[in-house]
Amino acid sequence: MSTDKNRATAAAILPLVGGPDNITSIAHCMTRLRIGLRDRSLVQDEALKAVPAVLGVVEDETYQIVLGPGAVARVTPEFEALVAQAQPDTPTAPAPKAVTADALAAQGQALKEARKARNATPFKLLLRRVANIFVPLIPALIGCGILAGLNGVLTNLGWLPTLVPALAAMASGFMSLIAVFVGFNTAKEFGGTPILGGAVAAIIVFPGVAKIEVFGEHLSPGQGGVLGALAAALLAVQVEKWCRKWVPETLDVLVTPTLTVLACGLVTLFGLMYVAGVVSTAIGDFAHWLLAAGGAFAGLVLGGLFLPLVMLGLHQALIPIHTTLIEESGYTVLLPILAMAGAGQVGAAIAVYYRLPRNGSIRATIKSALPAGFLGVGEPLIYGVSLPLGRPFVTACVGGAAGGAFIGLCNQLGVGFGSTAIGPSGWALFPLLDGTSAMAPTIAVYAGGLGVGYLVGFATTYFFGFTPQMLADLDTDPLPPATPATTEPTKEPALAP
Structure with missing residues (x-):
């Protein structure tokens, strides 16, 4: 079982x-x-x-x-x-x-990661805390995103018209209240009372805010989105901690939550929502401009640098940006490009498989990790294969850059699209694709990007991923017969160039 x-x-x-x-x-x-x-x-x-x-x-x-x-x-x-x-x-x-050789490779990876963790900067630690706010939301984002994609297909085909409104409600319900969940998790992560963070963030999505005028304009429900909720909940944590310090214990249960919601609510309504709305709009405009103007170059940079972010665990810090883009336009244009890094990783791993025909252990690791790799989960291949070997990690990044450049170029040529949710990647992203073009060219361009990533990752790794010494050390049976104690010790395999 x-x-x-x-x-x-x-x-x-x-x-x-x-x-x-x-x-x-x-x-x-x-x-x-x-x-x-x-x-x-x-x-x-x-x-x-x-x-x-x-x-x-x-x-x-x-x-x-x-x-x-x-x-x-x-x-x-x-x-x-x-x-x-x-x-x-x-x-x-x-x-x-x-x-086994894969255990040795994992050891090399762990040493590299330990050194990077010890050198972590306060800024990186802050990004990880912000990521911790959004990671628990990913399952709901995935589920609702897939339902949104299914609803779009049924709508375009004219099938099951009575089911379409129900699917729309299921797909949109969570997104309409995502600010509340962000506020709850923010307060929890930074040491406040979670429900107070959620209460303050709930102001952002309340329909009644449309009656409030700020800087000569009426607010819109949801204005500022997750960025506004994040800022409001962070402020709530600070106000709550101040109240806990100065309010007498006998009055704490009444005064602290009241002052927290009142003070943070006013600041949210008459400042944070407006500012966060401007920032959210700017992020959306910049992302679309970047791909429309930068095209292949922008895709090359984004696709090539994403694997190092995954290696450092900082890729999750992009979740607020993805979520903001989904709120602004219905999809994030960045995710399909970043997904090309996984394609380069898969191509590199396949090349390692064929370059080390006698190392059954590493080949077994690759075979077990490739299914997850095709679905966009690159960590097993990164930590178990490419990163400890050194050069294949770099050539995998080259494959990701090539795939990203292809997607960026097609976006510049008019086939703009993105993902309606975050979390999945690789082949798992197909059901989540949406954009300004028809579905057929959208799927064709994304599939073409994956193909470019696979091929370039494979070719660069096959021809440039190993030095002659690395091949001599690694392309051997990892479990040789036992030798007498007097025999000269076996040379350690070269795990990096």
């Missing part, structure tokens, strides 16, 4: 991270199990990376175990249940043995 498999994975992970007493927090995003640790030294990194379901590890503010989409959402509850039991004598699965 799949439940037994997920429970076994959780049971295998738990003792390798120090057991239940070493866990301070548990959360997950789209692909990673995020664990807070009391004592980092208790983690058995190499054994953990060898667990079959573990695709890699990343060290950041939390210890992150890459399990992949779908799997992480099923393993996390099982892991939480095991930790909640907190029984020292509870039997757990033994740690598996690891003597």
